[in-house]
Amino acid sequence: MDVNEISEGIFEVRKGGKKILATKNANPGSNVYGENLLEEEGEEYRAWDARRSKLAAMVLKKMKVPIKSDSRVLYLGAASGTTVSHVSDMLPNGIVYAVEFSPRTMRELIQLCDTRSNIVPILADASRPKLYGHIVEQVDVIFQDVAQPNQAQIAAVNAEQFLKDDGHLLLSIKARSIDTVANPSKVFKEEVNKLEKDFDTQFKVIKKHDLAPFHEDHLGLVAKKKLKEN
Numbered sequence: 548m549d550v551n552e553i554s555e556g557i558f559e560v561r562k563g564g565k566k567i568l569a570t571k572n573a574n575p576g577s578n579v580y581g582e583n584l585l586e587e588e589g590e591e592y593r594a595w596d597a598r599r600s601k602l603a604a605m606v607l608k609k610m611k612v613p614i615k616s617d618s619r620v621l622y623l624g625a626a627s628g629t630t631v632s633h634v635s636d637m638l639p640n641g642i643v644y645a646v647e648f649s650p651r652t653m654r655e656l657i658q659l660c661d662t663r664s665n666i667v668p669i670l671a672d673a674s675r676p677k678l679y680g681h682i683v684e685q686v687d688v689i690f691q692d693v694a695q696p697n698q699a700q701i702a703a704v705n706a707e708q709f710l711k712d713d714g715h716l717l718l719s720i721k722a723r724s725i726d727t728v729a730n731p732s733k734v735f736k737e738e739v740n741k742l743e744k745d746f747d748t749q750f751k752v753i754k755k756h757d758l759a760p761f762h763e764d765h766l767g768l769v770a771k772k773k774l775k776e777n
């Protein structure tokens with residue numbers, strides 16, 4: 548087995564001729580969603596499946612993930628914590644604020660928090676950031692995967708309130724949640740336009756990539772805030 552760190556906290560494990568994306572297990576000896584555990588030189592890694600994670604798909608599409616070991620991350624659309632658990636692995640000195648509005652999924656996410664102290668679970672609607680403004684601090688990264696028709700607006704209002712001026716937005720846009728019949732590339736173009744122009748907080752898109760074949764009709768996007776001129 549051969550292990551190579553391809554981005555801070557993200558590893559490529561070569562085993563039996565296969566390349567496996569992985570993070571270093573912050574809770575050794577246990578997995579989260581049935582993923583494989585891989586051992587090398589006293590360290591344990593958790594295989595990270597790009598078909599179950601837009602963020603992992605973005606990594607495999609060679610999109611730079613600007614998460615560092617001490618980052619503050621706001622994660623919108625946490626679900627039961629599949630990807631949040633890998634973000635938690637990447638943050639030995641950081642914290643991830645995980646927002647999810649479904650109480651049923653939140654129950655599973657809370658179980659994950661029992662074993663990982665760097666996840667702050669927040670049961671709230673991500674389109675209303677004022678409701679969790681007293682919990683979340685200024686963050687280095689917002690990752691959003693919410694599958695809503697107003698995805699761009701949700702990103703903008705959260706960035707307005709929480710994203711540091713030099714922070715990054717990582718966004719997964721699901722075309723079918725915005726328009727079920729339109730051509731996805733048309734939807735993506737319109738969403739990028741909205742992010743660049745429509746809201747009080749505007750973004751400069753640095754990189755975008757289709758996430759197929761891992762996630763059909765999804766666009767992964769990395770952006771920075773456009774700073775307001777005085």
Ligand SMILES: C[S@@+](CC[C@H](N)C(=O)[O-])C[C@H]1O[C@@H](n2cnc3c(N)ncnc32)[C@H](O)[C@@H]1O
Pocket residue numbers: 599600601623624625626627628629630631646647648649652671672673674692693694695
């Ligand atoms: C595609 S799933 C997220 C999967 C997760 N990111 C992962 O990789 O493990 C989308 C999640 O967003 C949640 N969601 C949708 N709209 C939301 C909103 N306005 N506020 C908070 N959560 C929302 C859904 O309940 C669902 O759990």
